[in-house]
Amino acid sequence: MSLAPAKQVNFPQAVPDSAGIPQGVLDQMLTAPFNDLEAVSSLLNEHNDVAAIIAEPLQRIIPAQPWFLEGTRALCDKHHVLLIFDEIDTGFRLAYGGAQDRNGVIPGICTLGKIIGGGFPLAALRASAEIMSHFDKSVGGADKWLMQLGTLSGNPVAGAAGLKTIEILRGDGQYDRLRSFGQQLQDMQTEALNQAGIAHRICGHISSAIGYCSFQIQFGQAELIAMLELGARNAVIPLCDTRLNAPR
Numbered sequence: 001m002s003l004a005p006a007k008q009v010n011f012p013q014a015v016p017d018s019a020g021i022p023q024g025v026l027d028q029m030l031t032a033p034f035n036d037l038e039a040v041s042s043l044l045n046e047h048n049d050v051a052a053i054i055a056e057p058l059q060r061i062i063p064a065q066p067w068f069l070e071g072t073r074a075l076c077d078k079h080h081v082l083l084i085f086d087e088i089d090t091g092f093r094l095a096y097g098g099a100q101d102r103n104g105v106i107p108g109i110c111t112l113g114k115i116i117g118g119g120f121p122l123a124a125l126r127a128s129a130e131i132m133s134h135f136d137k138s139v140g141g142a143d144k145w146l147m148q149l150g151t152l153s154g155n156p157v158a159g160a161a162g163l164k165t166i167e168i169l170r171g172d173g174q175y176d177r178l179r180s181f182g183q184q185l186q187d188m189q190t191e192a193l194n195q196a197g198i199a200h201r202i203c204g205h206i207s208s209a210i211g212y213c214s215f216q217i218q219f220g221q222a223e224l225i226a227m228l229e230l231g232a233r234n235a236v237i238p239l240c241d242t243r244l245n246a247p248r
């Protein structure tokens with residue numbers, strides 16, 4: 001919810017990104033602008049029934065200001081609220097230990113996906129033994145038990161692929177290589193866009209260049225086609241937010 005709203009968000013009201021989200025779910029959520037610690041603080045002061053804050057530590061193309069994650073961690077501690085990091089994209093990518101390691105801010109729960117499955121369907125949760133005990137009826141007790149199962153849960157092929165991928169990532173210099181590839185991709189995109197005379201700004205982090213590079217540009221269809229052609233020639237896949245396009 002409110003991940004990439006197509007219209008101006010009316011904070012703190014959550015805006016559904018998809019059809020099929022019941023009003024009851026909307027009513028259970030509050031949203032704050034990313035990197036706005038004051039907004040997070042005032043929401044926690046106004047609402048004493050907040051169970052958890054969930055955030056991507058790198059919000060798509062917006063890197064977190066160092067004080068934002070630290071400050072949110074401190075606010076969660078102060079208000080006894082669980083902090084959840086969605087590290088589906090950043091886990092094993094920004095660094096081996098994900099954004100939490102890179103920023104030195106440890107969430108109560110962290111979600112992982114993508115790299116952890118080495119290209120196969122797999123997702124995982126990381127939390128303290130106390131929190132994880134809720135998934136085990138024999139430990140947490142029947143009244144605190146949370147059902148956690150699925151067709152692909154514990155898929156051995158994905159598990160093997162993920163373990164191998166992670167083993168490779170642990171090798172010497174792998175993250176330097178990843179960042180260097182990311183830098184090269186960004187440079188190629190910049191060059192292609194400059195050649196096409198398109199004003200642009202590349203956002204995100206080089207280690208996630210493929211996933212996060214986006215262009216904050218206003219361009220028409222002809223420019224988009226020129227950019228795609230140039231991108232194809234340079235083996236660059238431009239990822240654009242088409243909602244920003246202004247057809248001429």
Ligand SMILES: Cc1ncc(COP(=O)(O)O)c(C=O)c1O
Binds near residue numbers: 088089113122123
């Ligand atoms: C940041 C982020 N969170 C969550 C998801 C959803 O993950 P899953 O497909 O494992 O439900 C995605 C999917 O692309 C994602 O990019």
